[in-house]
Amino acid sequence: MAETQTYQPGELEAEARAADNRSRWLLSLPAVVIITCAAAGPLLVMVLYSFLTPGDYGNVKWQFSLDGWTNIFVQRDIFDDTLIWADAHLSIFWRSLSLSLITTILTLLFGVPTAWFIATQPANRRQFWLFLVTVPFWTNLLVRTIAIQELIRSEGVINLALMKVGLIDEPIQMMFTDFAIGFGMTYVYLPLMVLPVYASVDKLDFRLVEAAHDLYAGRWTAFRRVILPLIKPGIIAGSILVFIPSLGAYVTPRVLGGGKNLMFGNLIELQFGAGRNWPLGAALSLMLMLAVMVALIWYVRVTSREQADG
């Protein structure tokens, strides 16, 4: 006769938990490896490089220096060695910030109504519209950006059409302006706004909107008091998805903004390329990352406090 086994109270549960934990770790291992090798490792290298001295032909010399970091804000004059503010960096940083904000606002203005339109279509047609939104992802970013160039350049479609109907006599200069960069980035990042907003509008219980109208709310008030707070998670996610890559955008400002209208991403690239100042490039990259982190933390704080206030 088999002997009945006895257990300590909780013993079986502890074993099950341990087994569960082991399998969780195993499943997340590939992701952990990739993140360590592809993100954490290079990041540490960047931190290290930012405290070294630039090499003569790029690369770095193994010699400690704070110049990488101080050069973000001040530069030594080439002729008389006096310290001057690095105006160029600050104005590029400012341009990046303001263009990214404008891009976020524009994608919100275009994206929220689009997402609303799709989410309120009959279920069988939504897939089609979502598919259309994702179509641009099929084409390489560079190709799409050059296509925009074709639209807005002086001999481009828009200028030719406007001149043909006689609205303008001379082509409007759109290429190589901040307008071109903003236009391009809004186009590129719009799907990143539409998709998360769509997801939250899709989850919205439209009976709540009916309830708001039933309780004497007009269209705008119902939107502001009921719809907006409920789709806020999607709007926040979309804004983050648009704002952060906008700050570091490289291809779009390079193609549409030309050499003069640099953004932060181009500035960083410049240091690793023609500028041959890797420590400054590394410091600028980390600087950008810190700025994004601070902004995100502030955002999370504000929104979670709002939620607590209810």
Next chain:
Amino acid sequence: MIEIESATKVFGTGEAAFRALNAVNVTIAENEFFTLLGPSGCGKTTLLRLIAGFEPPTMGAIKLAGDDITRLRPAERPVNTVFQNYALFPHMSVAGNIAFGLEMLGKPKDEVDSTVAEMLRLVKMEELKDRRTSEISGGQQQRVALARALAPHPKVLLLDEPLSALDLKLRKEMQIELKRLQHETGITFVFVTHDQEEALTMSDRIAVMNGGEILQIGNPKEIYERPSARFVANFIGESNFLDATLKGGQVTLAAGGTFDVSVPDGVADGAVSVLLRPEHVAARAGAAQDGEIAATVDTVVYSGEATTLHLSLPTGEKVKAKIGNAPLGDGSLPKEGDSAALTVATGAITVLRD
């Protein structure tokens, strides 16, 4: 007073068109607890949504206190709704939900506060006023939904199956609660349900609907005891339908027995169908004597407060007799296979129109 004049609602077009409401006429009096009762798809919720203004009617008009409100948007109608799933705003507190309608009407802050306090008291939710709506139980959400809809003091309160999500015990409590609220506030309630017992318990008047039409309007007693149509009789309570011949204010059942009846308008002498409620039939074991109807017992079903006998008549018709149980049973009921003699209570037979 609400007047609904030949309201018709067609959803879709062409082949897929669905006529949810077909020329419905009904007048609901002030301070009335009026119930729209019917199976799902009968058009009761559509009619409610027409009154609320969520859907425009395809044809017809809706008047409130004499004014045509058919063209008004929901926000312009002095009508509030308690939704089936309550539709409470999840991002607002209990008090915030109740205050919403008052704020939209632009009431001053102190009036909003005092009305909200009054409503919280009315539905006994003072303690939970700062909770989020996701943190309270279904029954409590129900109360908040009621308070929110009552707070702006609408002329009419529309209730769309508000009790269907509650368990039986809570539902019974809320039925009484709703009745009390209607008395205290003096607001006209239009209540939609598919639960016939709920309708009978709460309503001043009931409109029984099917296939987009109102089949009968009457108080609970009329609807239950004198249904005009077979559908109404069948939908509400348990029914026996029997063949009979009508002649000069009397019916003679095919199975025997002649009874005085009141004849509804438009029913001529000749073959008719009559309704006999199971609880209006008494049965004893033994052979039928004068004035009794002979039957055989097929099955006996015990259900607590009553025993239902399923019987066959000599004509082949099936009849149920529901007999209240005496304490611990007296054994006098017929058993399965017995012959039985049935007695029909006076006035129990209703002539149906169809």
